Amino acid sequence: MTFTDEYKGNNAMVAHGNTKLHVIHTNDKKQNANTLAQYERHLSLQRHKIVGIDLEYDNDPEATQKPALCQLSIGKNHPALLFQMSDTERCIVFDNFLANPRYTFAGFSIDGDKTRLEHVKLEVANFVDIQKEWRVPEATKPLDSLEDVSGMLIDDNYNNMKKKITDDEHERWATLPLFRRHIEYASKDAYAAMAPVADTCVYAEGLELTNTEWRNMLGCVMIPNRGFRAPFLHRLTTADLQESGKLPSTIKFHAPSSGKLTLETEHKNGYGDIQADYHIDSEDCINITTGWKDFVSQNGFEAGEVAMVFFYKEEDSIKFTIFAL
Incomplete structure (x- = not known):
């Protein structure tokens, strides 16, 4: 049975402070295609075509584990898409979107995600690992999670993301219905994956930056205690x-x-x-x-x-x- 749960307006997910996220959780291929079409229209106008991506897995043994939920975000002004991969048929529009080399998909510690996608014969064409590409120099501790980076660059609230759901809840991403806590966690994960990258592109508006300048900018932004993120x-x-x-x-x-x-x-x-x-x-x-x-x-x-x-x-x-x- 197909479903679409939408969280917006007074029911939107709070990312941090006054920032709220419009979220669409669905296994409906038509709804998925419509949302991705919105994404493509917006990204076609952007110089840096950044998509935040994260995956949650089913509870199978690691050797055969597959993606249960794919989380996508292109920013707080557009809906975060949570596509329930564990409870739907193959979606060609979705497959093609991930394989589009025009887009940069920003994730964190993505080796595990790549492996799980291979288990379902999927590949992200331009998958960038925030942890590897923009490792923070001179950090007092390694930034070993997306929460660490987001807590430093976006808001302290992200430092407690892992505490929002229990270990048992974290093992039931393929079991429907998901709790609201799952939806909040998943949508913030997707937004946090793209915000440190895409938000810094806003600072470059009106400038034609080279790839080297852009990467240097990200490296500077991600130095602890060097200022605010704008x-x-x-x-x-x-x-x-x-x-x-x-x-x-x-x-x-x-x-x-x-x-x-x-x-x-x-x-x-x-x-x-x-x-x-x-x-x-x-x-x-x-x-x-x-x-x-x-x-x-x-x-x-x-x-x-x-x-x-x-x-x-x-x-x-x-x-x-x-x-x-």
């Missing part, structure tokens, strides 16, 4: 490298009208920091004056480079950390 991303112009530096009016940073700040960088010339003066002008823009030119010279910044800036405000100081990608 840095200012900007391609340096000749004007930016003059006597003073001015942040655009879109960057609102609450601070005294003038004072000193610390500029630090990790760049091709290594780590460096310098004290600089700043003032906030009539347009509410931060102008970095004395010290900016020395900072530019010291670090060898050049017009055309993409700079990613993290902002920090402490009780008595302001700090900008600048990465040149």
Whole structure:
């Protein structure tokens, strides 16, 4: 028997804070095809075509274990799709979507997922492992789970994802009906798989980044305690490298009208920091004056480079950390 359970509006799944996820849980091939068609229309307009993916398995022995549930997400503004593979016939539209090389499917520690997909003769064409591709440098502990990464980059709430369902519940993904706790866990897993990758693409909107710049950006974002997850991303112009530096009016940073700040960088010339003066002008823009030119010279910044800036405000100081990608 086919089914479609939809969770939206007041019944939507809470991902974290005020972020809610519209979720479709189905074994209906027609509903699955309709949702994937929505995905394809959205992805056709995106430069980085990122799909978050995760799998939950049935309770067979590991040697024959198969996917029970496939979770897909393309972001919080689109429904997360939970396709119940253990209780449906083969869906060619679904198979073709996974095999489409235009899309990047972001997962975490995907070796096990690849093996289970092979058991049902399925393959993801462009499967990227967040754990392997963007391993966090200088971490105090290995990030050995998706919860670790999501807790650092998205919200602390993700650190407790594993506690949302019991071990017994985790073994019944192929047994219907699934509890609401299962749906919440599965939808957050799919969203968390793509958010650290796809959300960083938003920072690059309006910029044509090379693959190297894009990967470097992800590496910088995933350094613990380096700032929040929405840095200012900007391609340096000749004007930016003059006597003073001015942040655009879109960057609102609450601070005294003038004072000193610390500029630090990790760049091709290594780590460096310098004290600089700043003032906030009539347009509410931060102008970095004395010290900016020395900072530019010291670090060898050049017009055309993409700079990613993290902002920090402490009780008595302001700090900008600048990465040149």
